[in-house]
Amino acid sequence: MTPNIPKNSKKRIVIVGAGFAGLEIAQRLSKRPELQIVLLDKNNYHQFQPLFYQVAMAGLEPSSISFPLRKIFQSRKNVHIRITDVKRVIPERKTVVTGLGEITYDELIIATGADTTYYGMKEIEEKAIPMKSVAEALALRNRILQNFEDALTAETEEERIALMNVVVVGGGPTGVELAGTLAEMKRCILPKDYPDLNFDSMQIYLLEGMSEVLAAMSDESSAKAREYLENLGVIVLTEQMVTSFDGDVVQTKQGLTLLTKNLVWAAGVKASVLEGFDAQTLGRGGRLKVNAMNEVEGYSSIYALGDVAIMQGDEKSPEGHPQLAQPAIQQAKNLAKNMINKLDGKPLKPFRYKDLGSMATIGRNLAVVDLPFWKFQGFFAWLTWMFVHLMSIVGVKNRIMIFINWLWNYITYDQSLRLIIKPKPLAIEKTEKRESQELLEV
Secondary structure, three states: OOOOOOOOOOEEEEEEOOOHHHHHHHHHHOOOOOEEEEEEEOOOEEEOHHHHHHHHOOOOOHHHHEEEHHHHOOOOOOEEEEEOOEEEEEHHHOEEEEOOEEEEOOEEEEOOOEEEOOOOOHHHHHHOEOOOOHHHHHHHHHHHHHHHHHHHOOOOHHHHHHHHOEEEEOOOHHHHHHHHHHHHHHHHOHHHHOOOOOHHHOOEEEEEOOOOOOOOOOHHHHHHHHHHHHHOOOEEEEOOOEEEEOOOEEEEOOOOEEEOOOEEEOOOEEEOOOEOOOHHHEOHHHOEEEOOOOEEOOOOOEEEOHHHEEEOOOOOOOOOOOOOHHHHHHHHHHHHHHHHHHHHOOOOOOOOOOOOOEEEEEEOOEEEEEEOOEEEEOHHHHHHHHHHHHHHOOOHHHHHHHHHHHHHHHHHOOOOOOOOOOOOOOHHHHHHHHHHHHHHHO
16 A cells, blocks of 8 residues: 555645644645645544543533544645545654555654553453543443343343443543533433332442542542532542452552443653654653654654643643643644744744643533632533533534533433434454464364
């Protein structure tokens, strides 16, 4: 196979990753016709990560928070999109190695984001459910709904409880939002769907290794979030470090044992760094060290943005900027402006992060918001959270569909997307699997 990207006199900028940072800088640089933009991603769509939990909890369809990359760049003939895995970088040859072959670059921008980390616990990696993509959110939805179906025919009460209990590991925004939404489903929706099940016996646990949930937010918001969760019936257990999960039982370092077949892992992330970089280039969390221009230290013409980058020397963020959407988008905007300024012979501007605040929603009319000048909780915070996230979605149609879903859910106290959708293998895939198995047996 070959990437089949036309060669011309234009300066080629290769962007790896179409997340918040990659999409932002691709859109900005593509406005310059003298540049050739090559956008590489393993998916043919941009996905809005903050709402993964709503897909997992049957509140939104995957298409509502996903947007086709080719539609975004339909009018930009200087943009070439290739759907492939990027395996490694060869800096001395200015080349990236992909599943389609090698692609050369004049300048390389790495915006590969972060993936789930299990801190070396293989058993948990194999049996827990992560939520770092639309596909994983769908898998979580399938698993939980199927387990409710299986609970109807469970032979013992212990097996039934294990199928219904849910343990969420990680007290950050993802874990808090997921646990809160699930608690509301338990209260308002699931008893109507499964009248044969006793949901008083179902427990939702939120485990956090630190002393509080939403530790990155203010003490006021952290305490209020915990109060909201506990009022919804979530059992919040802090200072609990999960050490094992065999598919039926969760155990923590502190001696806690919980019966469940549903372990949702939202406990941490690791940078998705490409191979080919010197080990000294990696900083805290395995992130690529970059200077104030987002250029990878020790390499010319290679830049890193967002979750995969750690900027050294920023007085306000000495340990690196938070791995959130806003720092990624701001870095992308600054780098795009610098690249354009370089083309126009104008001075470059070092990156300075502007903290716009943080927020999390816990449930219906319940949210916490920390702004640089104001901290508030409750109904108005919930409206603020909805507005900010709605306006951040790519595509007018997607915004309308999400708003309709949210409005319907609010009026009816119900979600209408509780579908178990399992992919069916194609005939050719079945044949390949059978042939592979026969070869192994030989």
